[in-house]
Amino acid sequence: MPPRFKFTKEEIVQAALDITRESGLSALTARALAARLGCSVKPVFGAFKNMEEVQQEVMAAANRMYEDYLKTDMAKGQYPPYKASGMAYIRFAKEEPHLFKLLFMRDRSGEKIEENREEIRPLIDLIKANLGISEDDAYMFHLEMWIYVHGIATMAATSYLDWGDEFVSSVLTDAYTGLKYRFSEPEEKSSATVAGPAEDLADGSAAAGDNI
Template identity: 45%
Template structure:
């Protein structure tokens, strides 16, 4: 007779995500997750080979949550597509601080960075660059430049919100983004 498990894989991932939200990814261990589940760590390893696999599942779930933020902002119709992506990123950082830190503020300097990771990053940016090309009537090169220069501000605001260095309202953030976007657009359009 097959063994029945007390928890499903989805319940374990949900508990791991909640633990990450509460204490950060570094607090997720077999012991702490078992405690969160009110059980030993045995059920965890019925579904996962290692805690690294659990953390990969947490990252996948966090990415789905983040993508939900993007979808919500775009569907709201309050902003242009690009600005909706920016505001979603910032709102995710503000409301899901630990998940944001795990996805976007992890030190990767000791990781083996291959050409594939650079290619993946470019693939992730392509849709935003295409939006900017259409929205601003920019060449691909100018849209990439606009993205690079504006994203520094977007990421900076998000990182400072996630680490409690800022406590700006959405309207103030929007004013800052409008000023930065206008200035960068003007600079690109008027380069000699």
């Protein structure tokens, strides 16, 4: 079959995404992309101005994949929604390490980074509603929990560890319970000390009134 000389942008981006998933962004060159498509570089640069444009499209496609992981895991009901978001983040790191590194481990020293709470608004609202804490406390709760989750995900993406879901779920419960205690009101801390540590996430299900 003779080589095709016309490809849609979607076909080119999909080929570029496949290369990145397999070997990382550094492997995504014009020649590698042309070889994957079975053509010269001409169709690539007919659809895109340069490889930077292709890379931006790959990042957008990778982010859509990550969002699908979140939506899928949060809708399953295996874990409370907030915990499911962390489990999905770690699962994405394990199953798509090159895309995880592209989205969450790349050098961003040349990028302008701004705080945008609206991007995580659903998670902040979950924390506020279920723990009864302020907007700022809910944001800090999530930030500290995310640092913990990101550490596990980073080690998974770099093959530093290979923990199973049951163990990951257990350590996330420990981190969540500790943060919940620290952000709770004094009278709630006193009650928790008498009753023992909360186990609302220990078995993957939430206690009454704490369904996050």
